[in-house]
Amino acid sequence: MIEENIEKKDQNHVDVIVVGGGPAGISCAITLARAGKDVVLIERGKFSGSKNVFGGAIYAQPTREIFPNFEKEAPIERKNIEHKYALLGEDDSTVISYKKRHEDPVSYTVIRAKFDRWMAQEAKKEGVVIVEETVVRELIVENECVVGVRTELEDYYCNIVVLADGVNSLLAKQIGLRGDIEPEDVAVSVKEVIKLDKEKINDRFLINDDEGCIYELFGGPMLGMLGLGFIYTNENSISIGLGITLNELVERKIKPYEILDKVKSHPTIAPLIKDGEVIEYSAHLIPEGGFKKVPILYGAGVMVCGDAAMFVNNLHWEGTNLAMISGKLAGETAIIALGREDYSENTLAKYQEKLEESFIMKDLRTYRDLMDVMHDKSEDFLGYYPKKINSFFEMFTSVNGIPKKDLYWKFIKSIFKDRGLSALFSDFTSIIKLLWSILR
Amino acid sequence: MNDSKKDLENKLYTVKYNPDSESHLTPVPESCANCRSKACTFVCPAGVYEWDEENNRLIVNYEDCLECGACRIACEDKSLSWVYPKGTKGVTFKQG
Ligand SMILES: Cc1cc2nc3c(=O)[nH]c(=O)nc-3n(C[C@H](O)[C@H](O)[C@H](O)COP(=O)(O)OP(=O)(O)OC[C@H]3O[C@@H](n4cnc5c(N)ncnc54)[C@H](O)[C@@H]3O)c2cc1C
Ligand code: SF4
Ligand code: SF4
DSSP, rough: HHHHHHHHHHHHHEEEEEEEEHHHHHHHHHHHHHHOOEEEEEEEESSSSTTTTOOOOOEHHHHHHTTTTHHHSSOEEEEEEEEEEEEEEEEEEEEEEEEEOSOOOSSSEHHHHHHHHHHHHHHHTTTTTEEEEEEEEEEEEEEEEEEEEEESSEEEEEEEEEOOOOOOOOOHHHTTOOOOGGGGGGEEEEEEEEEEEEEHHHHHHHTTEEEEEEEEEGGGGGTTSEEEEEEEEEESSEEEEEEEHHHHHHTTTTTTTHHHHHHHHHEEEEEETTTTTEEEEEEEEEOOOOOOGGGEEEETTTTEEEGGGTTOGGGGGGGHHHHHHHHHHHHHHHHHHHHTOOHHHHHHHHHHHHHSSHHHHHHHTTTTHHHHHHHHHIIIIIIIHHHHHHHHHHHTTTSSSSOOOHHHHHHHHHHHHHHHHHHHHHHHHHHHHHHHHHOO | OHHHHHHHHHHHHHEEEOOSSOSEEEOHHHHHHHHOTTTHHHHTTTEEEEEETTTTTTEEEEOOOOOOOOHHHHTTTTOEEEEEOTTEEEEEEEEE
């Protein structure tokens, strides 16, 4: 019996097992396969992407680092040329837009069910063994070292396990790399993909065939809440959705899809999606804890990357890029460890060093205070001020026989009246403190 | 049926599921009976949980689950036992 077990352990032994076939896991696995290592990637979905949801846009430069030819070969929807920031009032809006037809696009919209699947196929071509429709239920730990994974059917053994199992990472929790996730550390997002003719999309968003436009939505039915909406254009469809911090939903007792329906019927948004057919509804969590909530990133025989490590820069809707690059760095660290045949914490600490040197930890550190301020001040910064900006423009564009000077003074007085001096001062100091924490 | 519920049902019609014969979501009845917030009944994007006043119990329509994890984190006393459905089961996003 014991002999049988040992034999089985040998048969099922590889260099590295990666759990999770999203951008983090695939990038890690392909990095290892390219260096000639034996790597198995385990994904619980029918195929990579089948359990994944995002806005969204992938970023050209980091994606090229893993897939140099993706712009020619991958299923891409549109290249983004315009970014719009829409401050929605109850029935009005102020929109700021930045547009540039880059020679070298910054980002592309993709459909995850197609794009992740393509990435996984590329990884397979490079020698990664992909096991789909299989859930890793727990990690196998021997002598305080992770030595394998237990799936529903079988145990697999390896030298290193890389956890790229996404925001819920039950596995990082199992081995104590992190505690429970708190409701203020994730946003619940709901999304719809709405089918619409290409020509209609081009006309409504003022773009050409292969060009895309991104909307970031503030306020509207989310006024005063820590929540953000988005619209992305795909080739023949539009993605619209939002993310609201889970504790806001709990405290306010609101349902996320009801908010989405209200966003969809806002007078600024409704014409963009008019007559479209919803072809898929979906939901997913976004890790929002930021720098202060990053878990322990490695231990003997194990590393954590992507969403499982809270690597999301939510202000910029960046996640896939942090996932890809952290996956790659975990892969490179594993290659060093395999070379030394040393999978101890000591060697895998190299992963943390690499992360610290990269934009990942630097950017997370830059925004380390952002979420504290936003939790504190969401009513004001995402409620009062957006409303006030809209009422400024309402005043500014009005033609009603009242002298302009009177209008201006009335507007200025209204701010002092509804906010009061001490609240204004406190808002001002929070902003200065936040800016200082970002820039210093 | 109220409008919001109907609207949600229409949304869920667009989702491809392969439901298991047993639930991957297991609340603890005593916890739910004492739970004040019943947070799971409104945070869930698929409306999986409904509170049954009459029988003082939580109804779990696990077949509709989108596997996001929100209920697990929102559960008032973290008593809800939550696992991923089996590899071949649950939701398959065609867009995502
Ligand atoms: C609404 C929304 C909008 C977003 N918009 C953007 C955007 O526009 N641009 C951007 O860059 N990022 C965006 N993000 C963030 C981005 O999607 C994530 O940061 C990124 O997908 C993380 O990649 P990952 O590989 O770490 O995790 P995931 O993509 O979540 O992949 C994890 C994988 O692991 C699998 N898995 C989990 N547990 C197990 C297990 N036990 N066994 C086997 N398999 C398992 C899952 O099925 C999944 O395939 C958005 C996120 C959301 C929710
Ligand atoms: S929040 Fe948790 S304890 Fe409360 S009803 Fe829901 S599952 Fe039960
Ligand atoms: S995981 Fe998400 S969709 Fe599934 S029951 Fe929980 S909250 Fe609802």
